[in-house]
Amino acid sequence: MARADLLRVWTSLLAAVLVASLLIAAALSTGAAAREAGCRGQVVLDAGHGGSDSGAVNARYGLKEKEHTLDVARRLKTLLEADGHAVCMTRTGDETLSNNDRYAYANTTGAEILVSVHMDGSSDPAPDYTTTLFGKWRKDKELALKVFDGLTTLPAADGAETMRTRAPYSFASGVLLKSDMPATIAETVFITSDSEGRLLSDGTGARQQQIAGALRTGIEDYLAAH
Numbered sequence: 001m002a003r004a005d006l007l008r009v010w011t012s013l014l015a016a017v018l019v020a021s022l023l024i025a026a027a028l029s030t031g032a033a034a035r036e037a038g039c040r041g042q043v044v045l046d047a048g049h050g051g052s053d054s055g056a057v058n059a060r061y062g063l064k065e066k067e068h069t070l071d072v073a074r075r076l077k078t079l080l081e082a083d084g085h086a087v088c089m090t091r092t093g094d095e096t097l098s099n100n101d102r103y104a105y106a107n108t109t110g111a112e113i114l115v116s117v118h119m120d121g122s123s124d125p126a127p128d129y130t131t132t133l134f135g136k137w138r139k140d141k142e143l144a145l146k147v148f149d150g151l152t153t154l155p156a157a158d159g160a161e162t163m164r165t166r167a168p169y170s171f172a173s174g175v176l177l178k179s180d181m182p183a184t185i186a187e188t189v190f191i192t193s194d195s196e197g198r199l200l201s202d203g204t205g206a207r208q209q210q211i212a213g214a215l216r217t218g219i220e221d222y223l224a225a226h
């Protein structure tokens, strides 16, 4: 190989190494920013589960709750921001977060409300209904009811007109009890349901978008009244 050729090979090798390290640095900084440190916003969205905690799993359709709560939360963030609401996220990647991490972060954002996005699970593939949970009745009830009202507009996955529902109920979670602002856990749909599994895994994202849209309705109804 001629000297000039060797030099060319050597230069392109160096360039490749440089590009690779830049990519690694970018990936690391994305991870570090995953909890959106310093974020101030009107709404905190908490994508349920994450990292080593998959949440409920639909084995038949290969679905993990942690992935679809994040998918819905991201879509919801986009919708809310388009309407002028500043949004902070407890996680934007596949991080393992404790309940303490979630409410402690929420309490640094100055947000008016905290909405934790979940999908329910059952060992029976039949059940599918929507509900919301509240911690302290006085602090959380109105938000839980508004978000529930939004979710009741969701079309049912099995072709019935609207989703079956369960009235909002009390749940002693630190995310609800220890957050300073009104908070609710939205158990949007059953990820373990056969008909939901089919929709959520169809690759279009249409069901996830519907769920995000229903959550937006409830959240914006609440914010408009406060």
Ligand SMILES: [Zn+2]
Residues within 6 Å of the ligand: 048, 049, 055, 056, 065, 118, 119, 120
């Ligand atoms: Zn969950």
